[in-house]
Amino acid sequence: MLEIQDLKVTHGPIEAVHGIALTVAEGACVTLLGPNGAGKTSTLSAITGTARSTGLIRLAGTDISRLPVEARAKRGIAISPEGRRIFSNLTVRENLVMGAAGRRDKSAIGSDIRGWFEQFPILGERRDQPAGTLSGGEQQMLAIARALMSRPRILLLDEPSLGLAPQITARIFDIIGDLKRQGITILLVEQNATAAIELSDYVYVLNNGLISSEGPAERYGDGSALMDQITGVHG
């Protein structure tokens, strides 16, 4: 579904990613692990089109690397960004409607929203509340559901466990596992190696803008050795 070759990502004069290759098969959950500043968010930004990059980015066989952000979203890229970035003053329901902004099949939006309220009942209960009043875990659920409202080909998740208590993190990873079982293709960026490896098919480890290790998730066991490598991270 997603194929990246020789990707370099720059922020002004700074090159954050120095030429990486990465593949996500249809229906797979692939995790990009790495410490703070490794270039994980930069990689996702290059895929969505919000960061300057060179190299090949192919989505479902088409090179999208020169397309503007909106065109990439229309072709099936959706992101739940780091820090959630939900619209705090809009209601839960309005946030979901915003996620469907680029869709042509407007008539199916209402039924999709009802579907997500069934999957995440707490969001249904809070549908008319301003999203800013939700807890961190609920906001993360909303950010994921909002991204999925575009019916993407691939869902990019940037550190969904960031800032959440361990119990809530476990719930979010359960949800990601459910989405994978529903056949949704996922590229997950995480620092929590243990939890991410458990639900991943394949793992890439990014360090200083380069892939330092990659392989099927089983190769990394329970992820504890990787957690040690990802300095400053607590599993």
Ligand SMILES: Nc1ncnc2c1ncn2[C@@H]1O[C@H](COP(=O)(O)OP(=O)(O)OP(=O)(O)O)[C@@H](O)[C@H]1O
């Ligand atoms: N907008 C920006 N302008 C300048 N430099 C940036 C910008 N965004 C990221 N960088 C730099 O690029 C490098 C990679 O950052 P990036 O955010 O991609 O890493 P990360 O692995 O996602 O880390 P984190 O978990 O902290 O988000 C870092 O050195 C960072 O300082």
